Amino acid sequence: xxxxxxxxxxxxxxxxxxxxxxxxxxxxxxxxxxxxxxxxxxxxxxxxxxxxxxxxxxxxxxxxxxxxxxxxxxxxxxxxxxxxxxxxxxxxxxxxxxxxxxxxxxxxxxxxxxxxxxxxxxxxxxxxxxxxxxxxxxxxxxxxxxxxxxxxxxxxxxxxxxxxxxxxxxxxxxxxxxxxxxxxxxxxxxxxxxxxxxxxxxxxxxxxxxxxxxxxxxxxxxxxxxxxxxxxxxxxxxxxxxxxxxxxxxxxxxxxxxxxxxxxxxxxxxxxxxxxxxxxxxxxxxxxxxxxxxxxxxxxxxxxxxxxxxxxxxxxx
Numbered sequence: 001x002x003x004x005x006x007x008x009x010x011x012x013x014x015x016x017x018x019x020x021x022x023x024x025x026x027x028x029x030x031x032x033x034x035x036x037x038x039x040x041x042x043x044x045x046x047x048x049x050x051x052x053x054x055x056x057x058x059x060x061x062x063x064x065x066x067x068x069x070x071x072x073x074x075x076x077x078x079x080x081x082x083x084x085x086x087x088x089x090x091x092x093x094x095x096x097x098x099x100x101x102x103x104x105x106x107x108x109x110x111x112x113x114x115x116x117x118x119x120x121x122x123x124x125x126x127x128x129x130x131x132x133x134x135x136x137x138x139x140x141x142x143x144x145x146x147x148x149x150x151x152x153x154x155x156x157x158x159x160x161x162x163x164x165x166x167x168x169x170x171x172x173x174x175x176x177x178x179x180x181x182x183x184x185x186x187x188x189x190x191x192x193x194x195x196x197x198x199x200x201x202x203x204x205x206x207x208x209x210x211x212x213x214x215x216x217x218x219x220x221x222x223x224x225x226x227x228x229x230x231x232x233x234x235x236x237x238x239x240x241x242x243x244x245x246x247x248x249x250x251x252x253x254x255x256x257x258x259x260x261x262x263x264x265x266x267x268x269x270x271x272x273x274x275x276x277x278x279x280x281x282x283x284x285x286x287x288x289x290x291x292x293x294x295x296x297x298x299x300x301x302x303x304x305x306x307x308x309x310x311x312x313x314x315x316x317x
Contacts, residue, residue: 019051022066026073032151033077034084035097035136037310043080047073067162074148074166081144092233094241096300097136098307099286102268130155133270133288133300138188142181149174150181193291199266199273201291206264206275212256214249221245222295232304235284248299276311283311 026047030040047069051059062068088095129135130151139147148167152158153174160171160178167174193201201220208216227248231237242248256262263278269288277285286308290298302308 019065019069022069023048025066026069029070029151029156030073030077031100032130032136032139032155033074033148034080035140036307037098037100038306039080039084040077043073043076046076070158071166074152078144078148078167081147085144092231093237093239094228094230095140095232096228096230096302096307097133097140099133099269099274099288099300099302099311100131101310102271128271131270132272134188134190134290134298135185136270137300138185139181141184143177145169146177146181146184149177150185153178154182190290190292190297193294195273197294198289198291201294201296202273202275202289203266205289205296206266209252209256210264212253214253217249217252218245220296221248222292222297225295225297225299227251227299227301229301230304230307232306234305235303237301237303245295283308286311 023044026044027040030043031037034040034043050072051065051069059065139151142150145167149163149169152163152166153160158166160174163174163178164171167177169177205217205220208220223245224243225245225248227238227242229237229242238251242251259279261279265276265278267274267276267286269276269286272288272290274289275285275287276283277287284303284305286302288300288302289296305312
């Protein structure tokens with residue numbers, strides 16, 4: 001992807017705005033590959049560092065700067081994924097991908113509080129099915145190579161010839177990796193619930209939790225529902241999943257009793273209706289929910305403050 005110009009003239013210097021304009025695509029790609037906005041930003045920053053470390057002549061010799069940036073960012077993410085697997089084995093409790101606010105609220109790494117000028121849209125994360133929490137959790141079950149091949153081909157539509165160059169395997173091998181990742185996603189996929197219907201359910205769930213109505217909570221939860229929390233060892237939370245609708249309802253009532261003044265807000269979390277819990281005006285928990293057949297089947301409660309930067313920096317109350 002980095003071939004010199006074939007003309008007899010000096011290759012022209014790449015347009016700076018075009019280079020910077022790749023940032024949005026790179027952040028979107030890196031977030032899906034890593035499940036962490038902080039790590040995605042670091043990967044993209046490293047990508048640009050490598051670009052600007054080259055001489056102008058070297059930069060001008062690259063036929064497609066966008067392809068070069070994507071290749072480098074993907075390889076950096078592949079390396080990060082390899083080391084992340086070892087780090088997450090040592091993680092305190094369950095590691096959950098970092099939750100993100102709604103795209104309309106996402107401004108320069110934070111939710112827009114209406115008091116600033118809109119930032120570069122390159123800093124926004126495009127929210128669609130490939131960043132829903134259920135989807136990101138499935139990605140965590142893939143090997144690094146599976147994840148990169150699957151995301152590049154199935155989400156970003158890169159041909160396998162280009163994926164092979166990025167991953168360092170043959171196109172046939174990458175095809176198999178993507179196919180394996182696709183099977184994992186299909187096996188975990190549940191029937192989609194319309195956003196409006198899910199929003200109504202989330203509102204009912206919020207009201208039942210606020211009123212400590214355990215019967216209403218149990219009715220809204222699937223009997224086999226699971227709640228997983230992520231405190232990262234930095235805040236108190238359950239270290240193992242809470243299983244069963246009744247057990248989850250009891251745990252939520254227990255939390256409400258222990259934290260008087262807890263405020264629940266309905267927010268879009270990774271493109272789906274969810275809840276954000278505030279205590280003394282500070283976001284302390286972001287909950288993504290999965291709904292099937294009119295009941296909540298999965299709750300991912302992120303409490304690790306390092307993963308709530310997009311919410312705590314917003315000034316939102």
